[in-house]
Amino acid sequence: MNPKRILVVEDEPGVTRSLKLTLESGGGYVVLGENDAPNTLNAARTFRPDLILLDVIMPRLDGGDVAARLRADPLLRDTPIVFLTALVSSEETDGHEKSKGAETFLAKPADLVELKKTLEEHLRG
């Protein structure tokens, strides 16, 4: 089975590096980290991810704007997006991911088990 391609858009290089390391070390995933939000579209067109992990609060362009640009692109509009956010409390997510409208949010700091579970659910769909 081909490894799943995950694009991580996140301004904190430590987060992108640790996500790449942990997801790839277990096998089954290829991860590309993008720390500059405005460059997401280019990165996604080249990388063609199966899923995008997108930080909500970023300095130059926030996660909502990036998602709008991705949805407007015919090549990428169907790629599932999981938002990573520090601004939801445990009570709102029960410590797990939670769909809010059409979007899926994963509360930081997510651990590997939780993260993989969320990725698998969305990659299956």
Add this chain to the structure above:
Amino acid sequence: MPVRVGLLLGSVAAVGWVDFLTGFEVSVSFLYLLPIALGTRVAGRSVGNLVALVSAGAWRGADLLAGHTYGYWLIPLWDTLMFASTLLVVVALLASLREANEGLEQTVSRRTQSLQAENAQRRRAEEDLRQALGDVRKAQAELRRTQFQLIEAAKMESAARLAAGIAHEVKNPLMTLSLGMDYFLNRPPENADEAQLTQDMKEAVHRASDVINVLLDYARPRPLERTSEDIHNIIEQSLTLVRHPLSRQHVTVVREFDPMVSPVWLDRTRIEHVFVNLFLNAMQAMPPGGTLTVRTLPSEPGGGDNDAPAGVIVEVDDTGHGIMPANLSRVFEPFFTTKPPGQGSGLGLAIAHKIMEIHGGSIRLSNRNEGGARATLQFNTEPKDRS
């Protein structure tokens, strides 16, 4: 009036008759003053004058009838004129007295009326003033409430901003640490200590994250999702959530539930949060083997405010060391804690207070006479006008 005049003239005739019969000049003549005084007093100056003139006539008539003779015809005429004049002077004096009395009475009556009117006006003015004072007091209280709400809202807004900033700045590095720990945990450890250390680090990340979540919950409470609930179910569920720590501390749980209390109108998850917090606080305040009593009772409708709905009171008693009197007024302040560093965020009771407040209920803490502390919570029932 004619009857009165007739009676007066009759009495004059009677006096004249006595005058004629007795012939005592001076002594009897004084009797004429009686009908004159009476007439003037009762009917006024004109009637008095009339009675005086008739009396003078009667006096002279009685004299003539008695057959008295005078040396010169002018003498009886002169006497009669003198007598009539004396009587008329008496009438004039009495009439003046009567008129002065009447004038005085009128003046007193006029002044009394004017005083009464002034008093009524003063009473009305007092009433208006009292009403205005009440309105001012009400407006002042309203202003104070609005001011308090504005200050609270401003405080909450800055707290929410601060919490969001902290969450963003702290949770990103925590995410890196958490994933890093996972990476090490997935590799075979070199020894048992390393595995334990990695696990401890992972738990430390969780704890730090929990503190941030508590801060977020406090600073930005989400809207309530209220349903009508049996308060006993919520208490039982909350006791289930803390049964392990309670049993580790050998805490005895006593339930004193009133089965007749009404269903309450609340956000179940958030009220469970309040109870869990209170139960854990109670447990931490007691030495092992303490007793936790949870009691429910109906609250009286009104409570000073007639519009307040009936509700349910829940009391949570512990057998611990109680709360220092100096701390009683501060226990609901954010970040106030008496626990050792690292064992409490100081936000638990502040959040419980906020949750009860947004439910329109209340929470207060007190020391029990028997020892230990009591938390008293007031819940409202479902509003009747809810649509």
